[in-house]
Amino acid sequence: MTDALAPAPRPAHRLIPSQFPPIGLFDTVATAADLAAVMELAGWTNDRLAADRIARLPQTEWVYGAPNSSIVMAAFLHAAPGGMRFNGPELGAWYAADDIRTAAAEVGHHLRREAAARNAGTMSRNYRAYTATLLGDYLDIRGQQPTRPDVYASERYDASQKLGEDVRRSGGAGLLYDSLRRRTGINVVAHRPRNIADIVQTDHFEITVQATARRIDVRQLSK
DSSP states (O other): OOOOEEEOOSSEEEEEETTSOOOOTTTSOOSHHHHHHHHHHTTGGGSHHHHHHHHHSOGGGOOOSSTTHHHHHHHHHSOOTTOBTTBOTTSOOEEEESSHHHHHHHHHHHHHHHHHHTTOSEEEEEEEEEEEEEOSEEEEOTTOTTTOTTTTOSSOOHHHHHHHHHHHHTTOOEEEEEOSSSTTOEEEEEOOGGGEEEEEEEEEEEEEEETTOOOEEEEEEOO
8 A cells, every 4th residue: 555645734733832932043044054153152062962963964954044943943953852753862853733722732641741750730831832834745644543553552652753763764754643632633743844834923822731630721821
C-alpha cells in the first residue's frame, strides 16, 4: 500500500508556554554567517544542546530574517530531553493542531502529567497562541490507530519517534495524525522549519488541570 500524503490544516494552531518569551534572535539577521555570529554573542553556543542541534539542521532549512523566525527555530533547537511523539531528543519539531481546542487538550494532557510527577494537586500555566500555514504534503496516518497501535501508544514514543525521524531523514514534510486527547481532533508535526509560514501570535490563555481528573479548564486572558 502506498503511503497517503495530505496538506496540513490551515491555519494550524500552536500553544507555547508564556514563561518562554519570544526572543527575536533569528528575526533580524540577514545571512547564515550573521546568525552564527549572533548566536555566539548571545551565548547560545554555550548551550551545547542547542549548538549541536543547529549543527544537525542543514543551513538550507534555517529560518531567519523574518518576524517570528525565532519562534520556529526554538521549536527545533529546544527539544524535550526525551523527545516527543514524532521526534527524538536530537532535534525538535513544530507541533500544531487543527483547532485551538485540540491544542489546549494536548498541552493540558502534558500539564496534568507534570502535575502528577510533582505531586501537585492542581497546576496552572499561561500560554501564547500562534497560527501558521504549514506548507508541503504530510504523511497521513489519520484513522490508522488499529493498524499502527505502537505509533499511537498513549505513553510510549519509541515506535512513533522512529517513524517521525524516518520521515525527516527521507526529506518528508512531517505527519498528520489523530489527536489522542480530543475526539475528532487532528494534529500535525512539521519537520521542516522552512515550511512554517505566515506565523501570527493571537490570544493568551490560562490552562488549569488537576492531577487526578481529566477536566481541562481553559480561560482566555485579556490582550
